[in-house]
Amino acid sequence: MAEAMPYVPRLADALIRDLLAELPALAIVGPRASGKTTTAVRHARTTIHLDRPAEAIAVAADPDAALRGLDEPILLDEWQEVPQVLGAVKRACDTEPRPGRFILTGSVRAETETQTWPGTGRVTRLEMYPLTAGEQYGSTAAPLVDRIAEALGDGPASGQPNRQNPAPDPKQSGLDPWTGLRVDAPSLPDYVNLAIRGGFPQAALTVGERARRHWLNSYVDEIVTRDASAAGASADASKLRRYFEACCLNSSGVTDDATIYGAAGIDRRTALAYRELLDRLYVIGDLPAWSSNRLKRLSRMPKRLMIDSSLLATVTGANERSVMRDGDLLGRLLETFVVAQLRAQATISEHRCSLYHLRQHHGRHEIDVIAELDAHAVIALEIKATASPTADDAKHLAWFRDETGDRFLAGIVLHSGAATVRLGTGIWALP
Template sequence: MLINGARQSGKSTLTALVAGTQENPLTKSLDRPQILEAAREDPNTFVEHPGLLVIDEIQYAPELLLPIKYQVDIDPRPGRYLLTGSARVLGLKSLPDALPGRMETIELWPFSQGEIEDGVDGFAEAVFHLADAPLPVLPGDSRRSLSLRIARGGFPEAVARSDPRRRRRFLASYVSTLIDRDIRDLSDISKPADLRRLLQLVAARTGQLLIAANLASDLSVSARTVQRYLDLCEEVFLIKRVPAWSSNLATRVVATPKVACVDSGIASYLLGLDENRLATGGDLFGPLLEGFVLMELSRQLTWAEDDIRLFHYRTKDQVEVDAVLEKADGRIAGVEVKASATVRSEDFRGLRLLERQAGDAFAAGVVLYTGDQALSFGPRLKALPVSALWRLPR
């Protein structure tokens, strides 16, 4: 099994808990230079162990995967190897063709809001049943409370630091480590300052369409360079691209995706914003709130019992829906995000268009807003507080 996810998201803690339930476990971390050197010098011996072998940060030595394949082929007992990676291991160009059909992958994200509050986030599943359920009674979150959630993000170390200055120091160190070490380990970056500027531009555009040519113009670099940087940032779980939804499956492949920072705390740090500045004004609260919602939904999809995928919706006339959730059976639900304490009929324009296009496949449409009341705007259209994301039961 491979646990893939961002640095500092809790992979080592999780693997230690799993290893503690096994007999004769052994953990080897490729973060340690002498262990990494041993792995590269003698990979066949490195992967031999009679019990559970945990290999941390496998992306540093992908040459271990062929010996693991050999070991699994001769002894197919499940659960012999538990691997972790802070880069999307299956996307590495140096990855040998060793894993299809032999490994289950779990993505581990920074904490969701429900996890922070010891709850179970059920919105991504419950939204498909809203049309048949009474309006929920949910406490709302004020703009200041939401600003704190956005600026804090979900990394366990950031959540544990109540002092905003200490939290920002962690985020600063985190970004520097990713740029100066992890990304450079994946590819030669001649100008890391350009990569940092790109991340700042992406943070400012969170929840917006990702157009590489525009970013290239702002950075005065080639679109090819921007695309390579974006790929690297996605490989190390800094950003996420959200594809466009269309009833025409072929259209989805070529449509322009949206982009968001995986962690809203990192996005806020890159833009020099703390919870006070977010709460008291500025044009970036709305985009950051939308990115925050997109990533909360992404986290929930990793534990949803149903196969649900995340998209966005946008027409040529620029009518849009911020998030579209689609089940394997074809049913969809739309989610629009409004950084306002009031909601109006016109806020459902994109959802109504999506409802007409999807027809019977449209299960529900929700406007998430910063108010504190659940309201109905039609049989399948509801307005809910943003807090429904982590307070609505499955």
């Protein structure tokens, strides 16, 4: 019998532990097969798998009795299979609101966001995404935005470090000074292969390339068939697949709805329904457009991104060779990959971290990602497929710094080399 894969520590582990120490119930939500249950089991003392018919039937018959007297925290895995269990959780929390009673896991977004959901005020939501590259290599270092905020907290406008947490020394041998991790000088093809591999634990960690390809193709098949049906949608599988593929091909693009549904060969009404469905299933994760009273003529359209770069690679059939020969695909793949890392980190940030993009009309100025911390300070990030970034790669960041004044904390050019380089006042190039 094959040995079980050792547990891979997750960025969310410490936060889950802390929240359960103070709150009665926690709902861990996110894409299917992203590791939610594997992680939740490590924080629970009792596990009920509601996607198993025998356990579901017993709980559905009398939810209150089924939960009574069990060792806590009680994990209700795939709770949406027996939605009436939420009423029992509500009643239990109302009666005895002590910390650490319940953990709920699920892969559908909408139920936890409706105003009439029974968990309002009782169950706290935490989003958990596929593995980051750091997690795959054993790192649970603090989010990049937290490290930048800590290092530059006293001088956002000037880009000067504070005295307690000086800005990183680019000459620190062998380590990325912003993350504290050893830098092994990965090449651009290395990053491409990381992006193709993606972050779904089973595909990324347990199988070889051929099996991974088949696993991911099956994942896409199930999204457009079984998962869509389970989410309560009435969708034509072939049309939904075409729409899903059109979204993948436009990942990291600021693309209007008409372009997407035109490419899929469906009408606007169907496209909007499919768009909502894929959002509910945590397959798509858009970046909203950032705005400010100081800046005019900004596009309000979101940037569309797949939740994991492996989905883009799967739909396009991308491999290292094809990506390295297609500049447009390379840019879309790397940006989807990087945003997936930032999205996973944002959920556990010490700050209220929201991710956006910026684009002026006609593309005069564009910034790939803007991380807004606590609704004020902003970190602007550009993603470049180059190992030798220059000041020209940071020209939009310099413009943004001058326009945003004291809100500007740092500008970062994320590149495919190994060096940390200062490119201007308040602007760095980082691996």
